[in-house]
Ligand SMILES: Nc1ncnc2c1ncn2[C@@H]1O[C@H](COP(=O)(O)OP(=O)(O)OP(=O)(O)O)[C@@H](O)[C@H]1O
């Protein structure tokens with residue numbers, strides 16, 4: 166992380182809520198973080214914790230008729246959330262690109278893949294000649310590892326396998342050399358061998374293009390491999406943001422502990438032995454008062470304690486730059502975590 | 509693709525043959541004597557007999573059918589000598605009631621039906637898709653509620669009732685238009701338009717209802733597709749996304765249904781033509797039913813069947829063009 170340079174992406178106090186029949190769903194509730202050039206940030210968290218909604222907001226892709234979005238998202242000095250439609254369109258695909266989870270449904274079934282890659286290029290290069298477009302598309306297809314691209318450029322998405330389609334999606338994402346690539350579980354829908362290939366491809370292209378990658382994943386193995394920084398989300402909040410080594414060696418939030426699979430017991434853990442996260446995520450319509458994790462937290466102090474009354478804010482803890490949203494991060498957890506995890 | 513088309517056409521011909529056999533036999537098995545219907549109540553038995561022989565109704569049913577089928581390709585002669593007459597190919601039989609070859613009767617009435625169908629079709633596609641698109645783009649707002657209401661009411665209103673209501677209110681109460689009296693557009697264009705405008709509108713608005721629903725739901729469904737999100741994420745203009753991504757997908761089922769609806773209409777809009785006294789094929793068919801004019805019924809049924817079968821083939825082929833997934837797998 167290059168601390169003193171200007172971040173390429175700055176998310177400030179982002180809140181996204183959806184009006185539904187049952188009430189207002191607070192999908193993202195006050196999220197702030199910065200991303201710097203060339204780094205890889207992984208976002209982890211249980212299903213429904215708001216990862217995708219948060220990622221979509223960066224390109225203002227959430228449906229504006231049902232979603233209410235507040236806060237600031239700065240990309241290249243432009244506040245995406247308050248910019249005009251035309252300004253946002255200008256950064257979509259050129260400054261920020263996105264890869265979606267399911268390559269089977271991400272491509273338009275009615276046009277050839279070549280046309281779809283070309284479309285992404287042309288919209289940001291209005292003057293490009295046919296010849297130039299063809300060359301650029303072909304070069305990109307080669308770069309993402311599509312065999313015999315001259316032939317496949319005129320084929321339709323359904324003629325491609327899942328892995329090949331995801332390569333096409335990546336080609337679309339990278340055709341304009343974006344500064345930021347958001348990948349929302351880009352390999353979840355693929356089989357295991359293909360997953361590794363796609364991830365390798367992304368990482369090698371990151372080196373070549375020098376972009377920032379924001380990777381949403383459930384796979385902690387992937388996190389350990391590719392991330393510099395990790396953001397842990399829970400119920401619309403960032404509960405921890407740490408360097409990957411710090412997270413794996415000394416998670417600063419009980420939820421991170423649980424997410425990491427198992428955590429060695431300490432003094433007052435009545436169950437003893439290994440601990441995983443019990444219970445289910447809270448309703449995003451009415452979050453628990455206080456820390457939203459407290460009903461599932463083995464360490465929360467009893468009735469009337471700060472865990473039950475105050476919502477913890479994200480703050481720096483420890484010495485390795487970790488940020489944690491746990492009231493108890495300083496006194497107990499850091500020390501215990503440091504000692505306990507992976508020991 | 510070529511093989512697909514050839515195979516499809518072959519099956520279409522087989523299907524039409526089957527329809528012709530079925531139609532012909534059905535009418536042949538009716539307990540009416542077609543020969544007896546050729547002259548009024550005060551008919552001499554000799555005349556009936558002569559007509560029966562002249563029209564070939566004395567032959568076995570299968571041979572009659574064969575004569576009918578042959579007539580379509582080579583024309584058909586009826587009787588011998590002085591009283592003989594012939595219907596040139598494609599002959600669909602002879603209507604004794606109207607003293608004319610069925611083919612020429614259809615030739616006279618079909619243009620009316622075709623004009624009605626084409627005009628109404630264009631109008632209803634514009635109204636249906638337009639209103640549906642506006643609804644989808646304003647989901648949940650008053651435009652959407654209006655369109656949804658229109659669709660719900662429109663599909664459940666009977667053409668017969670609304671046709672009469674419109675006719676009475678516009679022509680009789682408010683006297684905005686004269687009573688429709690059809691004229692060929694070549695003879696008197698303004699009279700043609702005056703006669704057609706109400707049936708066009710009634711047919712179009714009522715048929716548009718289901719297209720409104722289809723368009724609205726199709727577009728809303730398409731808007732939730734991942735590939736549409738990717739289109740937005742590419743930075744494409746809204747117009748491009750709506751046309752190339754959303755409409756493109758929503759149109760596929762619409763094309764299918766529109767093809768079949770249009771073909772059905774070409775076979776005769778029985779109710780609309782009757783209500784607005786348009787001398788089209790539909791009205792002729794219904795008269796033929798009342799008069800037991802079997803040759804005309806067989807003829808119009810066959811023509812309608814040709815349109816339906818042809819529309820099916822065209823829709824199938826169009827489907828291949830519209831959806832590449834179908835094209836390659838077939
Ligand atoms: N359009 C919407 N309308 C209403 N609620 C929504 C909408 N989109 C998302 N949500 C809600 O917002 C919450 C966060 O959803 P999100 O998709 O961001 O979760 P996620 O962390 O990406 O989960 P996953 O790991 O399963 O992808 C969920 O509870 C979801 O139900």
Ligand SMILES: [Mg+2]
Nearest residue numbers: 216217218349
């Ligand atoms: Mg998600």
